[in-house]
């Protein structure tokens with residue numbers, strides 16, 4: 001039996017390269033590969049890097065689906081359905097909107113795959129595939145490590161992704177994580193994380209802990225830092241501004257090799273933070289003092305912001321760019337707020353009739369970067385101002401100005417990373433805009449389960 005794992009891209013413009021900064025190792029298929037019983041052949045195609053050989057024989061196709069990749073995933077499923085090959089789907093979107101995803105997949109998996117994927121494969125092998133799988137409980141983490149052999153020969157960014165914990169206890173109203181993990185947070189045994197890092201060998205690439213909040217449980221994070229310090233690795237991860245209240249934590253993070261953290265600031269306006277349920281992100285002595293503490297401990301910052309919330313005005317964009325430039329932040333993301341289906345935000349905007357594209361992820365008129373809703377500011381304004389903010393932050397003058405911050409350039413690897421990332425994001429500031437969802441070369445209608453048409457008819461349709 002042969003299973004083909006596929007990680008879909010968001011979309012594709014014929015003849016143009018995919019967005020470089022999104023080309024990182026894909027952990028979901030690596031985890032599925034590790035969970036697949038021996039004796040089943042596994043092949044992996046990364047749609048972001050390479051063409052998919054649709055005509056290669058396979059028994060089953062498995063796709064990870066995020067909201068932004070849903071349309072492309074359905075296109076890929078359609079290609080296989082034309083060839084009579086069953087497709088299963090899992091991941092965030094399959095969990096957030098199972099009824100939609102189920103129309104395009106013979107079977108779907110809701111939630112995490114550790115328990116359900118082996119069961120699904122067994123059912124498929126015995127001819128009894130069910131339509132829907134959902135784990136009865138959240139799996140223990142760390143007993144199965146991603147099988148990274150599937151990445152061989154693929155050219156990803158030079159980062160090694162790994163997980164130390166899953167989920168988040170917070171409940172920000174826009175966030176798909178809180179819906180997917182139901183505001184729970186589980187951590188791996190520190191020893192098993194150390195063992196995984198050791199398995200990467202001497203001088204591994206920069207590690208990227210993909211956890212949504214690596215500092216959610218400070219005592220555990222400190223234990224982790226102490227355990228990885230002797231390994232001499234360099235790493236980055238995702239955290240929360242709450243970490244700046246604990247100087248011992250900051251010091252341990254630095255000593256363990258932490259080079260920088262992504263923090264979701266979302267907004268500089270406390271009224272917006274209150275509206276999104278993110279009041280825990282307050283800092284007693286102000287953001288400037290909090291960022292100063294990060295710098296003092298040599299921690300670089302990737303600050304992410306979203307625009308379009310209730311209290312945003314035109315000034316919000318300029319004020320935020322100015323703040324980030326003044327603080328000489330290593331890198332930023334300025335995106336419009338995104339109503340992901342299944343989140344409280346999505347339900348609220350839907351109920352208020354504020355969604356301009358109710359199913360934006362499938363709408364042919366929708367492009368990446370377009371605010372699909374309107375609150376205090378018109379959607380086009382939010383869309384345009386996000387691009388302008390990115391261009392201002394990634395202007396050559398801003399990149400050069402932020403070089404003056406010693407933390408940004410403190411060691412050779414991070415100096416090179418600063419230049420590479422800032423120039424890349426400068427290029428992508430405009431490249432991402434108007435990016436299509438789905439592959440523009442795809443022809444024919446999306447085929448739902450049970451529909452099967454000859455290839456030549458679909459291609460000509």
Ligand code: B12
Nearest residue numbers: 022024025026027028062064066067090091109112113176
């Ligand atoms: C690392 C990461 C990235 C990296 C790399 C992504 C990659 N190579 O896959 C980068 C930085 C490039 C990135 C970019 C983006 N990301 Co991202 N990213 C993540 C992050 C933090 C971790 C993903 C991960 O590896 N998890 C570990 C794996 C093992 O867990 P998992 O994906 O949940 O998979 C498990 C289950 O879901 C399930 N499963 C998953 N797929 C399948 C498939 C089958 C068949 C089965 C059975 C089961 C199954 O089994 C797995 C094991 O239990 C997640 C948040 C998160 N906590 O997951 C966001 C997340 C996936 N990203 C998100 C978004 C929005 C984006 C961007 C669109 C951001 C932007 N505006 O630019 C881009 C899109 C890029 C793209 N798709 O090409 C959202 C997606 C939300 C949604 N509703 O779909 C998330 C959830 C973050 C969030 N806060 O909402 N991202």
Ligand code: SF4
Nearest residue numbers: 168170172175178212
């Ligand atoms: S935005 Fe961050 S803190 Fe809020 S629920 Fe999502 S992962 Fe947790």
